[in-house]
Amino acid sequence: MNGGARSLMFAxxxxxxxxxxxxxxxxxxxxxxxxxxxxxxxxVDGRYRMSERQVDLLEGPHRFVFWAPExxxxxxxxxxxxxxxxxxxxxxxxxxxxxxxxxRNDRGRVERAWARYAPPVLMAGAAAWAIASYVKHEHAYTxxxxxxxxxxxxxxxxxxxxxxxxxxxxxKNTLRTTGTGMVVAGGVFALATAATIHFRMRSxxxxxxxxxxxxxxxxxxxxxxxxxxxxLWGASISMPLHR
Amino acid sequence: MNRLIPLAxxxxxxxxxxxxxxxxxxxxxxFDADFTGEDLxxxxxxxxxxxxxxxxxxxxxxxxRFRVRSExxxxxxxxxxxxxxxxxxxxxxxxxxxxxxxGDHRFTYILAVPMPGEQVCLELRLANNFSEARAETICxxx
Numbered sequence: 001m002n003g004g005a006r007s008l009m010f011a012x013x014x015x016x017x018x019x020x021x022x023x024x025x026x027x028x029x030x031x032x033x034x035x036x037x038x039x040x041x042x043x044v045d046g047r048y049r050m051s052e053r054q055v056d057l058l059e060g061p062h063r064f065v066f067w068a069p070e071x072x073x074x075x076x077x078x079x080x081x082x083x084x085x086x087x088x089x090x091x092x093x094x095x096x097x098x099x100x101x102x103x104r105n106d107r108g109r110v111e112r113a114w115a116r117y118a119p120p121v122l123m124a125g126a127a128a129w130a131i132a133s134y135v136k137h138e139h140a141y142t143x144x145x146x147x148x149x150x151x152x153x154x155x156x157x158x159x160x161x162x163x164x165x166x167x168x169x170x171x172k173n174t175l176r177t178t179g180t181g182m183v184v185a186g187g188v189f190a191l192a193t194a195a196t197i198h199f200r201m202r203s204x205x206x207x208x209x210x211x212x213x214x215x216x217x218x219x220x221x222x223x224x225x226x227x228x229x230x231x232l233w234g235a236s237i238s239m240p241l242h243r
Numbered sequence: 244m245n246r247l248i249p250l251a252x253x254x255x256x257x258x259x260x261x262x263x264x265x266x267x268x269x270x271x272x273x274f275d276a277d278f279t280g281e282d283l284x285x286x287x288x289x290x291x292x293x294x295x296x297x298x299x300x301x302x303x304x305x306x307x308r309f310r311v312r313s314e315x316x317x318x319x320x321x322x323x324x325x326x327x328x329x330x331x332x333x334x335x336x337x338x339x340x341x342x343x344x345x346g347d348h349r350f351t352y353i354l355a356v357p358m359p360g361e362q363v364c365l366e367l368r369l370a371n372n373f374s375e376a377r378a379e380t381i382c383x384x385x
Contacts, residue, residue, distance in 0.1 A: 153320060173261050
């Protein structure tokens, strides 16, 4: 039990001493079943910030504001029955802001993944294509030179005629085609490399947008504390320090 | 990585081979039907020879001798075997003459019936595997 709860019990005891003669007040216990477990916090009657799963309170209605990170606040009143223990399930729904942020972030994550992995894959493919095109082009050139050399040594007029009318034109065509393919593959490789660099740099600039939990700010501004010199409304500011 | 792109492109473009073989300029092979070089065949004259055939007796034949200018062959063709197709323009007879031996470029064509005083023209072609190169004509008169 924290200080706030103890104060509450003290206030209850004082009330009993002063007004005991008028009416005896009993306390009751509330046992919470939180979802999410472990991170749910709440404010009782606008004064006491607590996170215990069990709390003893004077009988009667008490105002509770529950909150957990990324969840929407739940403002409700629970009637405490004197001398009894009641189990209260508290399920906090995700806040609209968090849902919108997560949706945005998921979309951003997919985009980042595409931007991160697609260009290198394309680049690797283009590189393989460029290398294969280069090998094919070299092979076509070798074939052309080999035919030219065969022409110079052949003593078979039939083969010479075949070289000039069929084999050489075909080899020249293959050389031209493979040359074009190699230039195109080289261009695609250059573009893919440029895209990889561009997206890498852009994704480096674009950090993941942090979630600003506005519900938390509202929740932390809810506390009103009685002080010797007067009451105090508590407020807090959250600053994302990781940026 | 930024420097890799132009480098890769330069390498790729440098690797682009130029088509430096012109089909129309391929005409220096004596075995090519489109050969544009000098005449390959040189006539070495004609003469009358008399053969003695047992049972028949003496038979006259006209012999036409010619030579292939092997010095016009390309370097890789030296020593390679070949034939010469001879077409007698007068009689229309066509035959293939093989080399007498490796490196022998002299050939002899024999007419069964001599034609004294008449010009005999032969159409000659280098040949191999029953395909022929450029035709040249030599003429001789006995």
